[in-house]
Amino acid sequence: MPEPLGPDTLDGIMVSPKPRVRFAPSPTGELHVGGARTALFNWLFARKHRGVFLLRFEDTDVERNRPELVEPILESLRWLGLEWDEGPYFQSQRLELYREYAQKLWEEGKAYPCYCTPEELEAKRRQALAEKRTPRYDGTCRHLTPEERRRFEAEGRRPALRFVSPGEGTTVVEDVVRGPVEFRNEEIDDFILVRSDGRPTYNFAVVVDDLTMGITHVIRADEHLKNTPKQILIYRALGAELPVFAHVPMVLAKDRTKLSKRHGATAVFEYRERGILPEALVNYLARLGWSYGDQEIFSREELIEKFSLEGIHPSPAIFDEEKLLWLNQHYLKTGDPQRLGRLVREFALKRGFLAEEEAEEIPEERWARAVELFRERKRTLVELAEAAVPLLTERVEYDAKAVTKFLTSEKAALLQELSGHLESVPNSEWTAERLEREIRGWLAERGRELKELAQPCRVALTGVTRGPGLFETLEFVGKERTLRRLRQAPQASPPSPAGS
RNA sequence: GGUCCCAUCGUCUAGUGGCCUAGGACGCUGGUCUCUCAAGCCGGAAACAGGGGUUCGAAUCCCCUUGGGACCGCCA
Numbered sequence: 001m002p003e004p005l006g007p008d009t010l011d012g013i014m015v016s017p018k019p020r021v022r023f024a025p026s027p028t029g030e031l032h033v034g035g036a037r038t039a040l041f042n043w044l045f046a047r048k049h050r051g052v053f054l055l056r057f058e059d060t061d062v063e064r065n066r067p068e069l070v071e072p073i074l075e076s077l078r079w080l081g082l083e084w085d086e087g088p089y090f091q092s093q094r095l096e097l098y099r100e101y102a103q104k105l106w107e108e109g110k111a112y113p114c115y116c117t118p119e120e121l122e123a124k125r126r127q128a129l130a131e132k133r134t135p136r137y138d139g140t141c142r143h144l145t146p147e148e149r150r151r152f153e154a155e156g157r158r159p160a161l162r163f164v165s166p167g168e169g170t171t172v173v174e175d176v177v178r179g180p181v182e183f184r185n186e187e188i189d190d191f192i193l194v195r196s197d198g199r200p201t202y203n204f205a206v207v208v209d210d211l212t213m214g215i216t217h218v219i220r221a222d223e224h225l226k227n228t229p230k231q232i233l234i235y236r237a238l239g240a241e242l243p244v245f246a247h248v249p250m251v252l253a254k255d256r257t258k259l260s261k262r263h264g265a266t267a268v269f270e271y272r273e274r275g276i277l278p279e280a281l282v283n284y285l286a287r288l289g290w291s292y293g294d295q296e297i298f299s300r301e302e303l304i305e306k307f308s309l310e311g312i313h314p315s316p317a318i319f320d321e322e323k324l325l326w327l328n329q330h331y332l333k334t335g336d337p338q339r340l341g342r343l344v345r346e347f348a349l350k351r352g353f354l355a356e357e358e359a360e361e362i363p364e365e366r367w368a369r370a371v372e373l374f375r376e377r378k379r380t381l382v383e384l385a386e387a388a389v390p391l392l393t394e395r396v397e398y399d400a401k402a403v404t405k406f407l408t409s410e411k412a413a414l415l416q417e418l419s420g421h422l423e424s425v426p427n428s429e430w431t432a433e434r435l436e437r438e439i440r441g442w443l444a445e446r447g448r449e450l451k452e453l454a455q456p457c458r459v460a461l462t463g464v465t466r467g468p469g470l471f472e473t474l475e476f477v478g479k480e481r482t483l484r485r486l487r488q489a490p491q492a493s494p495p496s497p498a499g500s
Numbered sequence: 501g502g503u504c505c506c507a508u509c510g511u512c513u514a515g516u517g518g519c520c521u522a523g524g525a526c527g528c529u530g531g532u533c534u535c536u537c538a539a540g541c542c543g544g545a546a547a548c549a550g551g552g553g554u555u556c557g558a559a560u561c562c563c564c565u566u567g568g569g570a571c572c573g574c575c576a
Contacts, residue, residue, distance in 0.1 A: 004511065023532085024576095025576095026575085026576050027573085027574075030511095036519075043575060059576095060576085061575055061576065064575070064576085065576085070565090096508090101509090114574090116574095117574095118573090118574060119516095121573085121574080122573090131503085132501055132502085132512095133501090133502085134503075134572070135502095135572075136501080136572090142521085142560095154562075160574050161574095162574095178505075181504070181505080182504095183503080183504075184503090187503060187504095187572095191573095192573090192574050194557065194574085195574040196574060197574080199574085201574070201575085201576090202575070202576045203576095206576090210543075212570055222505075222506095222569090222570070223570055224576085225505070225569065225571085226504060226505090226506070226570075226571045227571085227576090231529095232512095233545045247505090249505085249506080249569095250569075250570070252568095252569075254511090254536095256568060256569070257568095258569080259570075284512095286515085287512070291512080291514075293514065293524090294513080294514060294523075294524045294525075295524095295525095296512090296513095296524080296525050296526085308549085313512095313513085314506065314507095314568065315505090315506050315507065315569095316505090316506070316568090316570090317511090317512065317513095318511060318512080319511095320510095320511050320512065320526070320527085322511080322526060322527055323511075323512065323525080323526045323527080324526095325526090326525085326526055326527085329525090333539080372539095374536095375539090376538055376539040377537060377538040377539070378538085386532080400529095405506090448546090449535090450535050451535060452535095453535075454535030454536065455536060457533070457535085458535075458537095459530085459536095464536095464537090464538075465536055466536055466537035466538075467536070467537065467538095468537090468538090469533090469534095469535075469539090470536080472533055
């Protein structure tokens with residue numbers, strides 16, 4: 001038996017009902033970061049107030065609707081950890097419900113059939129624009145006589161259902177993040193509730209759904225603020241109570257326009273593929289347009305505890321990848337190496353940095369250790385995987401410039417010599433500490449400094465000039481592979497006598 | 501064009517009339533550490549869009565201007 005949606009009582013005292021919120025994407029594209037943030041705010045609000053977070057797909061537009069996108073959107077939400085409590089519902093499966101409500105409105109004289117064709121409407125719209133007037137429906141079909149209607153029906157015209165707008169007075173949206181926003185009703189024309197083919201339009205379906213699903217707080221993107229007075233009018237016509245509205249500002253690209261494909265990565269999936277951690281994206285998104293004092297780092301639990309609609313800013317925010325990357329590194333640096341190691345392995349495989357057979361030979365511990373070695377110098381899982389592979393496998397790519405600079409014949413000879421010396425260190429004592437003692441002592445005997453050896457050695461071992469500490473690298477690469485690379489690393493070609 | 505929204509460093513923001521000589525974070529930058537690169541630590545440059553009010557006092561309240569954005573569909 002589901003709980004009733006009405007007010008709860010606690011020791012006889014009325015308390016507000018459990019909040020019910022929703023995220024309602026339309027399956028016309030992948031989940032982008034703006035949508036993800038809207039979903040996150042809804043989810044946080046629900047978790048904080050122990051309410052219900054539900055999912056609903058607004059898929060009444062058959063032309064643009066792409067059912068195959070539903071699962072990827074769900075997958076994005078799962079990846080972000082925004083699990084839903086109800087749904088997903090599909091508007092396309094609730095058509096009968098909208099029909100009932102439309103019928104009711106019609107019977108009560110709050111809506112009327114309109115026989116204007118899209119072509120006629122388009123012509124009027126163009127004319128209005130040409131005359132620099134705001135295009136609005138002129139109410140042609142509002143006062144049709146029964147005879148006129150019959151004539152249109154006889155012509156085979158299928159009517160759309162239009163809402164009877166008040167045309168005067170004002171409608172005020174009491175928005176939690178913006179305060180009261182006033183709209184003059186004369187700006188609102190007799191908009192369409194149900195298309196001539198029987199499918200509801202967005203504004204109508206949303207109201208019927210939010211109403212019947214018991215939604216108490218509508219938290220959605222700013223672009224819907226302009227729709228809200230229309231929706232309020234429908235609520236009133238239905239004799240229903242209004243939910244609380246909270247319109248969250250848009251997420252903008254660097255050029256201050258709506259984030260879109262041409263701005264590069266916008267989809268949640270793209271960030272996942274680039275090796276961004278979900279906790280980093282969540283933290284970043286939460287802090288984008290919302291703040292809690294000066295705090296920058298929030299665990300999921302802290303977000304739930306500290307989130308509030310009042311903390312949302314009214315102004316739009318620009319998506320800054322640099323800061324996301326910084327947060328990602330923070331979570332790389334503080335995360336569990338075992339878990340991160342598994343992720344790095346996955347990325348190395350997926351990006352083709354190594355083959356499945358090679359990966360099989362590498363124990364989980366090695367990946368975890370690789371994470372520890374590289375996480376202070378890499379910002380994404382992909383970068384980390386790429387850097388770790390040369391130390392984990394036989395795949396070293398020697399950077400030509402590094403070789404030229406550091407693997408001179410003199411240094412190569414030194415490395416040869418070193419490898420001979422290191423031969424005596426037993427496998428069981430092949431540790432950073434032991435190797436450091438060994439090498440520093442060896443250098444001291446020769447009156448040489450670590451400086452002279454470190455870079456050549458690093459390049460011979462890893463192919464590149466940057467990386468973890470030398471001794472840790474030596475330990476991690478392991479005795480056998482280290483000795484081999486010290487002996488077999490490529491050498492800089494000697495400078496030509498002509499000095500070209 | 502109409503309607504609506506927005507306005508503190510390049511970016512995210514603290515700030516709710518005196519604590520502001522405007523704080524933090526990212527980024528940038530100088531230094532430090534050092535076997536490299538990072539990370540860390542210490543320091544620096546960097547903002548209240550402009551103009552009028554209100555007030556003893558304004559980043560904070562009001563108005564105008566300017567600038568940005570969103571929406572103007574039988575799309576959502």
